[in-house]
Amino acid sequence: MVNNKKSNDNFRHIIQVLWTLVTNAYIIGFIRGKIYQGKIKNVCVPGLNCYSCPGAVASCPIGALQAVIGSYEYKFSFYIAGFFIIIGTFMGRFVCGYLCPFGLFQDLLNKIPLRFKVSTFKFDKILRYFKYLVLIVFVVLMPIFITDIIGQGFPWFCKLICPAGTLEGGVPLVLLNDAMRSTVGLLFGWKFFILIAVIILSVIIYRPFCKYVCPLGAIYSLFNPISAFKYSINTDKCINCKMCAQVCKMGCNPVENPNSLECIRCGKCRSICPEEAIEYTFFNERKKI
Amino acid sequence: MFLKNKSSALTAVTLLAGFLFLFIGVYRGESIIVFEKAVNICLECIGIG
Numbered sequence: 001m002v003n004n005k006k007s008n009d010n011f012r013h014i015i016q017v018l019w020t021l022v023t024n025a026y027i028i029g030f031i032r033g034k035i036y037q038g039k040i041k042n043v044c045v046p047g048l049n050c051y052s053c054p055g056a057v058a059s060c061p062i063g064a065l066q067a068v069i070g071s072y073e074y075k076f077s078f079y080i081a082g083f084f085i086i087i088g089t090f091m092g093r094f095v096c097g098y099l100c101p102f103g104l105f106q107d108l109l110n111k112i113p114l115r116f117k118v119s120t121f122k123f124d125k126i127l128r129y130f131k132y133l134v135l136i137v138f139v140v141l142m143p144i145f146i147t148d149i150i151g152q153g154f155p156w157f158c159k160l161i162c163p164a165g166t167l168e169g170g171v172p173l174v175l176l177n178d179a180m181r182s183t184v185g186l187l188f189g190w191k192f193f194i195l196i197a198v199i200i201l202s203v204i205i206y207r208p209f210c211k212y213v214c215p216l217g218a219i220y221s222l223f224n225p226i227s228a229f230k231y232s233i234n235t236d237k238c239i240n241c242k243m244c245a246q247v248c249k250m251g252c253n254p255v256e257n258p259n260s261l262e263c264i265r266c267g268k269c270r271s272i273c274p275e276e277a278i279e280y281t282f283f284n285e286r287k288k289i
Numbered sequence: 290m291f292l293k294n295k296s297s298a299l300t301a302v303t304l305l306a307g308f309l310f311l312f313i314g315v316y317r318g319e320s321i322i323v324f325e326k327a328v329n330i331c332l333e334c335i336g337i338g
């Protein structure tokens with residue numbers, strides 16, 4: 001069973017790495033300290049992948065949302081809302097488990113061996129709601145309402161919080177681009193501090209940014225219960241051994257709720273289940289394990 | 290069976306709405322705003338603006 005779990009995890013990591021490479025394939029950007037400026041940047045990738053990353057070939061949906069609703073022309077984005085609805089309806093937080101570079105980054109950090117790993121703590125449950133607050137305040141309300149004289153808002157989540165932007169865009173560009181380096185100030189220090197905090201916490205806690213802060217995870221989570229890709233428990237097979245709940249690093253109990261808002265579809269529970277009782281469906285078609 | 294069809298219908302309607310929104314967004318020129326933002330280094334993202 002342990003082997004099964006390992007091979008599932010390895011398979012997932014391979015997909016995560018391949019996806020990260022494909023969506024950040026503009027190698028010249030890393031050499032020249034510039035970013036890709038081609039047509040594909042019209043479209044978004046499903047995960048949190050900064051469009052200011054030198055390698056990024058497409059756009060970040062959270063950055064794109066703030067750009068549109070912060071513009072003086074539009075205060076609602078059909079384009080990005082439609083994108084979220086389509087991706088969310090197909091797969092919900094499967095994106096988090098398989099298609100997000102920042103999720104992969106935290107996964108790898110959590111593999112660093114440490115004597116004390118924290119699986120849950122006193123305010124864990126309540127803190128999970130914080131990501132919805134981040135989404136509403138920093139991604140939606142502030143870009144719409146805090147504007148300059150021509151009505152242009154700012155991407156406040158990118159500006160004040162996003163550690164993915166610092167990691168994927170900030171650090172490489174500041175290192176590679178002299179002009180950028182000369183303008184580094186307090187704000188960069190603040191964002192760098194957040195990134196370091198996320199890195200340290202990720203070693204101790206599994207995916208702290210995804211659990212408590214990420215507005216993109218917050219959006220996709222709302223689709224988990226209705227997405228085409230879903231989990232279900234075969235009650236005829238389940239012996240209620242609770243192994244699935246014990247192995248879940250996101251703190252879910254698939255038997256109680258196989259489509260929890262916190263489930264990132266990593267598949268650990270499915271591969272550990274001795275009775276193969278956790279099944280997945282796609283458009284209500286049951287898939288064989 | 291009824292429930293199954295109902296949830297499939299909900300998925301189909303949601304998907305349809307998603308594509309409709311996407312097309313409206315493209316029609317309104319929102320993708321151009323995204324493009325323009327994404328092809329210039331975003332100072333806010335990297336922490337210097």
Ligand code: SF4
Nearest residue numbers: 050060063158162165
């Ligand atoms: S800073 Fe973060 S939210 Fe903003 S575009 Fe970059 S990755 Fe996306």
Ligand code: SF4
Nearest residue numbers: 096100103210214217
């Ligand atoms: S919660 Fe956010 S950062 Fe985490 S995997 Fe999902 S989209 Fe990526």
Ligand code: SF4
Nearest residue numbers: 248263264266267269
């Ligand atoms: S419930 Fe299963 S698939 Fe979902 S996060 Fe937990 S272990 Fe992964």
